[in-house]
Every structure is written in structure tokens, then in C-alpha cells.
Amino acid sequence: MAYSPHSPSTCHPLHNMVLSRAQRADAMKYVLETLFDQDPDSNLHKSLKHNGILSPHDICAEDEAQFDGYKYPIDAKKLDILTRGEIGFLKTFKRFVVHKNAIG
Numbered sequence: 001m002a003y004s005p006h007s008p009s010t011c012h013p014l015h016n017m018v019l020s021r022a023q024r025a026d027a028m029k030y031v032l033e034t035l036f037d038q039d040p041d042s043n044l045h046k047s048l049k050h051n052g053i054l055s056p057h058d059i060c061a062e063d064e065a066q067f068d069g070y071k072y073p074i075d076a077k078k079l080d081i082l083t084r085g086e087i088g089f090l091k092t093f094k095r096f097v098v099h100k101n102a103i104g
Contacts (some may be wrong), residue, residue, distance in 0.1 A: 024055035036089050045074035
């Protein structure tokens with residue numbers, strides 16, 4: 001299977017597995033706070049919540065171009081865009097999962 005960062009069907013090796021809301025939240029916490037070393041109140045946490053990304057599978061299902069426009073709430077009225085580094089975390093994670101799934 002050829003690599004394609006825009007192919008959600010090849011992104012997650014467990015795409016047929018049903019996870020509970022708590023399991024999805026635990027998986028996101030692990031990715032953000034352990035793999036990405038982000039604080040629990042990081043801009044990345046805020047942005048993913050703001051954009052409806054609830055699980056690592058959701059990251060993989062998103063088209064990479066969408067990450068470039070991800071914003072996070074600064075306060076009740078203002079949004080700011082993620083930094084290139086934060087966007088890079090998301091793109092790299094997605095590509096890694098696709099790659100690992102492709103090689104088995």
C-alpha cells in the first residue's frame with residue numbers, strides 16, 4: 001500500500017475498533033501529553049477540542065491541509081492560529097501512523 005497523508009482509510013490500524021469516549025480521551029491525553037510533551041492546558045489541547053478532534057483516529061482522518069488553519073480560543077471572543085511547530089506535531093503524527101500501518 002502506497003503512503004498517502006490524505007488517505008484516512010489507511011491511517012489508523014484500528015479503524016474498525018469501537019472505543020468508548022473515555023478510551024478516546026485517554027488516547028488523546030497520551031498522544032498530547034506523553035508523545036508531544038504538551039501541558040494539559042496547551043494551545044494544541046484547546047485547538048483540537050475547538051475543532052472537534054476527540055481521538056487520534058480523528059487526527060488521522062483529517063486532511064493535512066486543514067491543520068494549517070487550526071485555531072484555538074484565547075478567550076470567549078478571540079481565536080489564534082496554531083504555530084508551525086504545533087501543526088507539525090499533527091502532520092508528523094498522522095504520517096507516522098500511516099507509515100506504520102503500511103509496513104504492518
